[in-house]
Amino acid sequence: MTTADPRCIPLCASSALQDSGRAVAFDVLYAGQPCRAFAIRYAGQVHAYLNRCAHVPMEMDYQEGQFFDDSGQWLLCATHGAVYAPDTGRCIEGPCCGASLVKIELIETAGQVHWHTAPPLQPAFP
16 A cells, blocks of 8 residues: 555644554444544554544543553553553453454555545545
């Protein structure tokens, strides 16, 4: 995937994502339904997921953009207490152990982060 690909949507400046810091939220359509998504940086790499717990499809952040635990090592669902690996989205503890968040493909180049559409994931606004 390259940024010239029409399925590649600009998201944010690379500097907006700090290791284990606040997420950048964005809106998507997932299977035709409006949904929030979020992008994070963990161990120097960018990752993005739908903001929906794998246990019950509710938003996970306890405050806007706050997904990491105090150690900065895990993503948490504020409602259900599920604990996710930030690099894979896999639940390692909680009611949905073994399930995964829906991952969104990102590319980072020239100081910018872009997300990639794919069925059933589309931009919320054309």
